[in-house]
Amino acid sequence: MSALPPPDDKLSDDGLDSLFASLNRASGIVAAVSGGPDSMALMHLLARWRARSDKPPVLVATIDHGLRPEAADEAAFVAREAAALGLSHRIMVWTGDKPSTGIQEAAREARYRLLVAYARKEGASHLVTAHTLDDQAETVMMRLSRGSGLSGLAGMRPETDRQGICHARPLLDWPKSRLLDLCHGQGWPFVVDPSNASEDYARVRWRRLMPLLAEEGLTAERLARLAERAAQADAALDLTARKALACAAPVLAEGGLSFRGGILADEPFEIALRVLELALAQAGLDLDNSRLNRLESCTVRLREAVRAGEGLRLTIAGALVRLGHSGQVFIAPEPPRRRGR
The missing domain is CATH 3.40.50.620 (HUPs)
Structure with missing residues (x-):
């Protein structure tokens, strides 16, 4: 102060x-x-x-x-x-x-x-x-x-x-x-x-x-x-989420970002939420704050799919998020939609 x-x-x-x-x-x-x-x-x-x-x-x-x-x-x-x-x-x-x-x-x-x-x-x-x-x-x-x-x-x-x-x-x-x-x-x-x-x-x-x-x-x-207190807590959670994403072996390629999806199920929900947000940002797809509800919904679905060993495809903030049966998460820009679809 x-x-x-x-x-x-x-x-x-x-x-x-x-x-x-x-x-x-x-x-x-x-x-x-x-x-x-x-x-x-x-x-x-x-x-x-x-x-x-x-x-x-x-x-x-x-x-x-x-x-x-x-x-x-x-x-x-x-x-x-x-x-x-x-x-x-x-x-x-x-x-x-x-x-x-x-x-x-x-x-x-x-x-x-x-x-x-x-x-x-x-x-x-x-x-x-x-x-x-x-x-x-x-x-x-x-x-x-x-x-x-x-x-x-x-x-x-x-x-x-x-x-x-x-x-x-x-x-x-x-x-x-x-x-x-x-x-x-x-x-x-x-x-x-x-x-x-x-x-x-x-x-x-x-x-x-x-x-x-x-x-x-x-x-x-x-x-x-x-x-001020919220900012302090937010910074601590953000640091924890960055470490968690780093442990998930993220790979940034020309087509987007991939990482081990198990981290989304292993971490507390708030950390998993931030991991997904950070992954979107690293893929060049920053999430608007107004989309928090959508981010939460996507995190819930991904965690459930990881735990069930199922594949999943969903979109958020112009991004296509795909969970493979191997447990790997892929994030890339959503392809343009064809007219009439």
């Missing part, structure tokens, strides 16, 4: 060094700044950190999703504030057709696609966002409501790989109120996005419920602690 800085008028060098320690090794840093208080605080803190000594370059990026008429003015506001801090700034616009449903998810995917592409273009190794403790708590509750597994309940990680770019969230254990107080105390201007108050979006509805949950003891801090 990173340490909160001293009072607003005494932000220490040590506090900033501790907060951004993981960024020292970066070749360059893209900071995603929308103009809200969280991201504006992040931008100012990064500017102070970088100004003190020889630090990696910081490039500020704002995404105009084209969903609100005010968005262009907000991006221009961030550009002016970044320039006043001596930081480079880039505005990127999400163009093309917008979906009629799932707009926030689509906007999120577009945002990260643009940010990662920009980081690559500029030779930056790190992308930094201003996700907070409150964001983490909301994420955990939303995933809990969808029946997510342990990996989902681990919430957002302090660092995530995005196609070779390290996505860092240095403010993940800071409450939003702390950043808002910091903006007010330091005189850092920010904008207010009206969509953050629209109950058309699930995250906003969950945000409205959080004070009621906190009254019963389910505070943002406790939800974040749950995520």
Whole structure:
């Protein structure tokens, strides 16, 4: 857990060094700044950190999703504030057709696609966002409501790989109120996005419920602690599953991946589940988190077939999974379906 800085008028060098320690090794840093208080605080803190000594370059990026008429003015506001801090700034616009449903998810995917592409273009190794403790708590509750597994309940990680770019969230254990107080105390201007108050979006509805949950003891801090513990357990199980798959003698060939299927029956169900998921990933067929139920169903069927000594064919996430009578599992891309079948 990173340490909160001293009072607003005494932000220490040590506090900033501790907060951004993981960024020292970066070749360059893209900071995603929308103009809200969280991201504006992040931008100012990064500017102070970088100004003190020889630090990696910081490039500020704002995404105009084209969903609100005010968005262009907000991006221009961030550009002016970044320039006043001596930081480079880039505005990127999400163009093309917008979906009629799932707009926030689509906007999120577009945002990260643009940010990662920009980081690559500029030779930056790190992308930094201003996700907070409150964001983490909301994420955990939303995933809990969808029946997510342990990996989902681990919430957002302090660092995530995005196609070779390290996505860092240095403010993940800071409450939003702390950043808002910091903006007010330091005189850092920010904008207010009206969509953050629209109950058309699930995250906003969950945000409205959080004070009621906190009254019963389910505070943002406790939800974040749950995520941290889930992440620790998830990492331990993932390591065990990787060792189990390695013991199953996996062979990666041009046509796909094969391994001894007995491992699926010998290991506890959670490990077998992860072995199958890892095998799919190694075969180049990453499984979307939303397909957890399908992965569980396939694991159950494979375990039963292994124990019965039977063959089995099934498909999942664009993959054909075949269990031979010898007990060997083969995973390969599902062949194209013929028209009319």
